[in-house]
Structures are given as C-alpha cells and as structure tokens.
Amino acid sequence: MERFDVVVIGAGGMGSAAAYYTARDGRRVLLVEQFSVGHSRGSSHGGSRIIRHSYVEPEYATLATNAFALWRELQTESGERLLGDTGGLDFAPPDYPTLLGRMETLDSLGLTYRLYAQDELARDFPQFRLPSGWVAIYQADAGILSATRCVEALAAQAVKRGAVLREKSRVLSVHPDGAGVRVEIDGPAGRQSVLADQAVLAAGPWAGRFLDSLGITAAYAAPLRVTHQQLTYMEVAESARPLFAAERCPLYIGLPMPYFYGFPIWERPGQVKVAREVDGPAIDPDGERTVDPVAVAEVEAWAGETLVGVIPKAVSTEKCLYTLSPDGHFLIDRHPQHPQILLAAGFSGRGFKFVVTTGRLLADLAATSPGDYSSPLWRETFRIDRFVNGPIQPSVDTANL
Template identity: 65%
Template sequence: MKTLSYDVVVIGAGGMGAAAAYHLAGDGRRVLLLEQFQVGHKQGSSHGGSRIIRHSHAEAAYASLAPAAFDLWRQLEAESGALLLVETGSLDFGPPNLPALIGRMETMAALGFPYEVLDQTEMKRRFPQFRLADDWVGFYQPGAGILAATRAVETMAAQAVRRGVTLQEESRVLAVTPEGDGVVVEVDGPHGRERIHAAQSVITAGPWAGIFLSQLGLTESLNLPLKVTHQQVAYFETIPDAQEMWNAARSPVYISLPMPHFYGFPIWERPGQIKVALELHGDVVDPDTHDRRVLPEAVDELSALVAEYLSGVIPKAVSAEACLYTQSPDQEFIIDRHPQHPQILFAAGFSGRGFKFTILTGRLLADLAATGAQDYSSPLWREIFRIDRLRSSSPVHADLLRM
C-alpha cells in the first residue's frame, strides 16, 4: 500500500468531475482525478455527440444559471481552442395550456430572456420539419444550442491536466473515509490497491454516487435513494431533399413537452442523420450490472414518434445508444458537503438536464471546497442544492423527468 498526498481527490471524471478538477486546479489546488474507466467512456451519463443547452427551464432557479454556464463554456472554448457549443436556437412544443410550456414562458419572461411563441402558420413557415397538431404552439428561444458532450468532457479533463491535475484512469475508488479533518480514499488501479490521503474529496460518481452516499451513512439518514434508469437515444437518416432544412445552421434543437416526452437534434453529429431521444421511466438499474443493451421497444416507440412528428426523416432507426439518468428523490440537483464530514463534497442527481451545468457545477464545487460553506450572496448558489432538504422529504421520484 502506497501513500500519496493531495489537497483534493475528485472521484469520477464524467462531466461533473472533469469540471470540478478543472476549476479546483485553476484555484491552485493539488488535485487527483480518479476515473474507473477511461475519460469519454460510454458507461455513464456524459457520453455522446450532443446535449441541449438552453435557458428555458420552468424553474427560475435553473433558468437563471444559464447565462453563467454559457459564459464558462465560451471561456473554455477560448482557452482550449475546441469547438464545444453551437447555437441553433431551441423549439419546445405542445398544447398551449400545458403547464410545462406555460411555466417556461413565465420564467423566460420574468428573467427577461428572449423568446417567441409561434402559431401553426408561423411554425409551418419557419420550421416545416415539424408536423404538429393544429392547436399546438411552438416556443422558440434564440441562443440555445448543442454542446458536444464527449468532446466537452475530454476538453475539461485535458485542460485540468494542463493546469496540473493528476488524472488516473482505470482506477476504481472502493471507499472514501473521513480521517480527522481529511479523507482517506481507497482505490484499486493500475498500481494495485492504494490508500490516498487528502484534505478533501469531491464525489462526482454519477450513476454510482449512491454507493458512496450509502457508505457514508446518508441514504437512510437523509432518505436519499438515488434512482438510476436506462435512457434510449437513436439516430435516423434524413432524406436528401430534407437535409438542408434539418441542417444545424437552419434547424433548432427541439423538445416535445407532452408525454411521451421526446427531444432531438438537427443534423450535426453525423452526416445526414439526426439524433432523437425518448425519456424512459423504466426500472431502477444497477450501473455495475446493467448491460446497457438497446431496448427494441423504446426504439420502436421513437420510430413511431419520428413518423408522426418529423418530416423528411426515414422513421427507422439506423443505430441506437443507451445512457443512464440519475435522479434525486425530488429531482433537484445535490451540490453540497456531507453534513457531518464537511471535507467530503458531493454533486449528484442531475437527471436529464445536468450536462449544460457541468462546467458551472465544477465552479460551485471548487468554491465550496475553498470556502467550506455555500456563499448565498453569490448569484450562483441555490438553497435547493442542499443535501439536508431531503431529510424530511419522502422518496417519491416524480414520474415526469426533468430535462
């Protein structure tokens, strides 16, 4: 057993952990970033060519964080030279009386973010690639767009290393234990088993976070089972005549708000193909044993939705991929310290809307590590991120996932 010493050990190099390491190192901390697989792997939640970034969340707590997230992404692009964010605009659609749509409009109006409501005539004129019911409306937001997900994680990790972070892949953390004011991290990696001593640790383990919450006594004391579910995305060919209207230079990202909840992207990741995804509410899965096999019934449902709602697309999936969501009981993010061991920080429960905020969450974790407490005078902290909010809540995972 070897002994090493760091200021902060970050556990998990998905979007959240790569961002945390990047900001911690920027603050001058000595950081070890441990990843059980390789950065950019496909077993967790942050892989793939695209994620939606937008201001339009129904909850002002999240919508109002969007400008800071956009700024941090643009800074990372400038620093790294990588293309990470492409603005396409975003189109949400559904019946005009749908609470999810009204909530988005009210929040965007209250925060002064620009948007347009498009009736059928305008929808058909501007976005003929969508075939919607006559009484539905489109809710268009300029400025929204696509984040290149895997590339963004790899870029944050690479910039973290450039800032001095030690990245160790193929290293599975077995336990994080408080020891005095610091922590001991037990890891099984290329050098065998090691016990690493550090002042603090940041647990950003995505679908595996529940293992650590349980080890550290939080699952029962805070009523905090995390729910991990399989999600399905699929790729569809567009017909040659439709490729111009589906191009990312002309076509927005889109979210269909009524159930079944689906969303998608223009042609961007792969020539001539669009990616469409369906939110699934299936069984809880174990990230260590789940086989991540494509679910044919979900792909069939997606193909049927493509046939019904999208024009110029061949409604037969050409390929499909799985991804995992991790939900907290109330579906809000958890970004906090351990209530009894403040040297251990967590970020978990980002369900279907965390990616755009990874770079910002990394900033919040680095601030928390530096100051030891949430600074609510900062415009970026939210009471709803506190872990102890869950003490009195009952673990009901709402059916409607939050994108």
C-alpha cells in the same frame, strides 16, 4: 503516502469540471476515473446535449445564463468547438402547464423567446409537423453541447492546470480521516491509499454506493435511482438535409409526456438523433444494456409524424444512464457531518448543461468554510438535507432535459 489538496472521484462531466476549477484555483488535485476519460458507460458521453434557458423553475433558467458564459470561456481556453448555437424549440398544446410555466419564467427574467402559432411554425420551420392546434416557443439562446468533447476538454484543461489524472483506477472507499480524507484506490499499479484535505464525489450512476457507505442515503432519505435511456439515430432523406442542417434546424422538445426530443444533423453526416425520455425501473449501472425495441418503435412513430423528411427507421440505438434524486433536483453539497467530503449527484437528464456551473460551485464550496454558501452558483434546491427538513417537492418542470 501520496497527499493532495483535493481528490475528485469520477471523471465524467461533473468530476472533470470540478477538477478543472479546483486546479485553476491553485489546488493540488487528483482526478480518479474507473474507466477512461470519454468512456461510454456513464452519463456524459455522446455528441450532443441540450443547453437552454426554458425552465419553469427560475433557478435553472438563471443558472443556464452562467453556464453559457462558462462554456464559452472554456471553448476559448481549450480552442475546441464545444457549443453550437442552434436555438431551440419547445412544442406543446397552447394550454400545457409546463409550456406556460416556461414562458412565465422567461418573461419574468427578461429572457427573449418567440411564441409560434402552428401556421407560422410551418412557414419558418417546415421540417416540423405538429398536431393540430399546437404551438411552439423558439429561443435563440439555446444550443447543443458536444458532450464527450466537453468532458475531454475539461479533463485536459484540468491536467494543463496541474491536476494529476489517473484512469482505469477505481476508488474503493472514501473515509473521513481527522479533518481530511483517506481514499482507497485500485489502479494499474495495485491498491493504494491517498490522503487529501478534501474529496469531491462525482461518481454519476455509481454515486449511490458512496452515499450508502457514507450514511447519506439513510440519514438524509436521499436514495438515488438509476434508469436506462436510449437514443436513436435516423437517416434524413437527401432532399430534406438542408432543412435539418444545424444552421437551419434548432434542437426540439415535444413537451407533453412522454417527452420526445431531438437534434438537427450534428453528430453524424445525414442523420439526426431522436429520443424519448423513459422512466423505467431502477437498474444496476454495471449491468447489461439491451436495446428496448418497443421504445425504439415509439421514437420511430413520433419521428414519422413530426419530422418531415426524416426516414423513421432506426439506423442505430445507443444507451445512456440517468441518475435521479427523489425530487428531480440535483444533490450538490458538503456532507453534513464530514464537510471535507463534497457530493455532486442526481443530475438526471438535465445535468450536462450545468457541468460547468457545478464544477465551479464545487470549487467554490471547497475553497470556503463549512456553512458558507455564498457562491453565486449555489441554489437552495441542491441541499443534501432537504428531504429531512421538509416534504419532498418534486421539480415542477417534469421534462428532465
């Protein structure tokens, strides 16, 4: 039977990063993916994800600083352009609690931003039209991650560091086996069992099945909920394209619920990507993905009101999946009874920027003994037993991005 130090289940963002950092630490790693690296059935595909510091909760704002550093390091190592430094704008009424909370946190951490009154914003960023009296905060330390390219770079660097990548291979089950694990895989060569010292479960929207079978969902009241999200591409009028170029246009988030957000021209020539966060019903990650025309119409209406020069008509719409934990915080921890199994799940709509910090943290947890949480990337909000140790305290920064 084949033997590895660490088996990583899932080569989306989190799993590819975990494989990369554990391989970099000198461990013998197997990375298993049911589809192919860069596929579009999970949560990490597409051309753009927001990275920013503006969170109400300081633990995310400080983690974002670590994330920027690790993304830059990966960019250098891979030679790929992964990160665009566009800056970012958050719009809201001046007394909107999430905006005030974000400003307070940025102030307390000494992170720089500028508060724009409406007329100042119209002068410096005439591509945006806000409702009367609204303000915006601008952060230079925000930008865009080219998501699929990031995942491909992480998986490629993991392989370069010695990890074995198996695509089109589905992990059927993970079993504690003495102090190690036994992992059952169904791949192109048929069914196979692999032994390892540790397993990292990074199965994204499919993670709930593993959490159920390993007793986590029931024992730790940690059910995950998977929801559909959709992203709409729209054409920018020829005359407005210079203003929506990434050199002139930051990413943008409209804070009051429902949250709309979007990007400059980045993925596709002459088009912007705009979306609205949707808190829809729980869905099956293997189920059908049909576009919701009502949600598309809402995004078109918002773009028509807010984005000056964008033709508010969908050119195309794509789907993606959120995996939500009960409180909106991530689950990253060792299995309480089987610490040789590490879990990383529930990354909602804010996880991508933290792919590198999560991968590094998982490698740190894998390299230390159970009970050791000395990694600088550890946050108490990640604990898997937090729902049984106290009441659920939802993340106060309700915009997931």
